[in-house]
Amino acid sequence: xxxxxxxxxxxxxxxxxxxxxxxxxxxxxxxxxxxxxxxxxxxxxxxxxxxxxxxxxxxxxxxxxxxxxxxxxxx
Numbered sequence: 001x002x003x004x005x006x007x008x009x010x011x012x013x014x015x016x017x018x019x020x021x022x023x024x025x026x027x028x029x030x031x032x033x034x035x036x037x038x039x040x041x042x043x044x045x046x047x048x049x050x051x052x053x054x055x056x057x058x059x060x061x062x063x064x065x066x067x068x069x070x071x072x073x074x075x
Contacts, residue, residue, distance in 0.1 A: 034073050041066040
């Protein structure tokens with residue numbers, strides 16, 4: 001995000017290319033995180049992951065949170 005802010009400030013072709021590269025890297029990283037979240041939610045649903053987190057939270061509750069966040073992140 002900081003790279004995007006820095007690249008957006010100056011005008012010109014080179015800064016536009018830097019901005020595009022920064023956005024591309026951000027989208028790639030975001031895509032990886034979304035994939036991990038989807039896999040983790042599936043594992044919780046399949047019973048591969050435990051029923052409680054180390055903090056004592058319900059894994060099912062975490063699954064619902066992940067499933068609600070994935071569409072938001074994609075948007």
